Amino acid sequence: MFEFRLGVDDLAATWFGYSALQETVLSLRARRRPAGYPEQQPWVASWQGRYETLDTVLLDSLIAPVGFVPDFLTPRPAGPRPEFAAELARLTATPPEVVRADVLAAYQGDHSALPPVLAGLIDDPSALTARVAEVLEAYWARCLSPAWWPRARLVLEADIAHRGRMLSERGAEGLFADLDARLTWHAGVLRLVDPHPAVRAVGTTVDVAGRGLVLVPTLFGLGAQTDVTQVGPPLVCYPARGKATMAEGLGTGRPEQPGGPLEGLVGAPRARLLRMLETPASTTELAHRLGVTPGAVSRHLGALAAAGLLERTRHGRRVLYQRSGLGDALVAGGGRGGG
Numbered sequence: 001m002f003e004f005r006l007g008v009d010d011l012a013a014t015w016f017g018y019s020a021l022q023e024t025v026l027s028l029r030a031r032r033r034p035a036g037y038p039e040q041q042p043w044v045a046s047w048q049g050r051y052e053t054l055d056t057v058l059l060d061s062l063i064a065p066v067g068f069v070p071d072f073l074t075p076r077p078a079g080p081r082p083e084f085a086a087e088l089a090r091l092t093a094t095p096p097e098v099v100r101a102d103v104l105a106a107y108q109g110d111h112s113a114l115p116p117v118l119a120g121l122i123d124d125p126s127a128l129t130a131r132v133a134e135v136l137e138a139y140w141a142r143c144l145s146p147a148w149w150p151r152a153r154l155v156l157e158a159d160i161a162h163r164g165r166m167l168s169e170r171g172a173e174g175l176f177a178d179l180d181a182r183l184t185w186h187a188g189v190l191r192l193v194d195p196h197p198a199v200r201a202v203g204t205t206v207d208v209a210g211r212g213l214v215l216v217p218t219l220f221g222l223g224a225q226t227d228v229t230q231v232g233p234p235l236v237c238y239p240a241r242g243k244a245t246m247a248e249g250l251g252t253g254r255p256e257q258p259g260g261p262l263e264g265l266v267g268a269p270r271a272r273l274l275r276m277l278e279t280p281a282s283t284t285e286l287a288h289r290l291g292v293t294p295g296a297v298s299r300h301l302g303a304l305a306a307a308g309l310l311e312r313t314r315h316g317r318r319v320l321y322q323r324s325g326l327g328d329a330l331v332a333g334g335g336r337g338g339g
Contacts, residue, residue: 003205003206005205006190007188010213013211014213014214015213016214017214017215018077018081018153018156020082020084020087020140020153022216022237023152023156024144025069025073028062029063030044032060033067039244040220043246047144051143064107064110064112065110067222070099070103070105071102071106072098072102076235078090088136096126099125099128109196110198147264154265154307155240157308157326158308159217159242161324181223182223183236192224194223217240218238223238242306245306262331266304269300274327277323280313282320283319286301304327308324
């Protein structure tokens with residue numbers, strides 16, 4: 001168990017961010033453990049041909065059998081939305097002794113032997129770091145950046161928007177109670193209980209002491225986690241709310257939707273609803289305008305609201321929907337095709 005002791009100043013300095021590099025590295029979990037990430041499998045299938053042009057032996061070795069990754073591959077975000085290139089530069093600057101220790105710790109954590117590609121490079125950490133950076137950059141550019149990342153970023157942004165509302169409406173207790181079942185909050189102490197014995201064995205009490213706390217949503221976590229080394233500002237990574245929506249509207253082939261960038265992100269029916277909801281409307285009104293059943297509209301509205309793209313307000317017996325600020329930004333940046 002990890003305990004984070006936070007004072008008032010620490011809560012004031014707590015912030016949310018997400019990491020393109022972390023999501024790139026952790027996305028490899030979806031290949032090693034497909035049953036844990038069913039919503040990602042249509043995407044994995046869509047870029048399989050491009051993935052096979054890469055150094056797949058090295059990429060596959062970056063995730064230990066139970067899902068551990070060397071900590072140097074996922075540095076803390078330096079800000080809320082760091083650029084991939086900047087994070088990759090930080091990775092390449094990792095001291096060689098840290099690289100070696102992190103790789104060994106990831107595999108020792110689940111009592112696995114190093115795969116041959118890592119065993120052959122572990123005594124030359126600088127060379128290992130250079131090769132890892134090169135292959136991650138290629139993986140990002142060929143597989144993730146074109147279509148997957150815009151949609152993933154939308155889910156992560158929606159999660160952070162929701163958490164901000166939770167914090168403002170329910171305070172720290174409400175925020176932490178909603179993040180993940182592994183987390184509990186009481187009297188200024190945030191507790192994280194990880195079920196894996198190797199993680200529990202290194203649990204510790206962390207006095208945050210004015211450093212603040214970094215909270216990072218991810219699409220590839222099955223529960224809240226922290227950096228077991230506890231070097232630097234404390235960090236808690238937790239499963240992003242709405243991550244299951246990554247699969248919506250996708251087949252097993254190309255994930256891109258016709259009609260424009262907005263359709264590619266949320267699908268054509270939801271893109272049309274977003275464009276219609278510049279002014280408030282009820283489910284029944286929208287169904288009438290579209291010529292479909294209220295039930296069909298309600299399902300899409302619920303998903304858009306859960307992603308933080310719509311706001312609900314009640315007027316008597318009627319519930320009205322309207323785009324949120326995030327929904328406005330998405331429509332403004334998503335073009336007008338397909339509407």
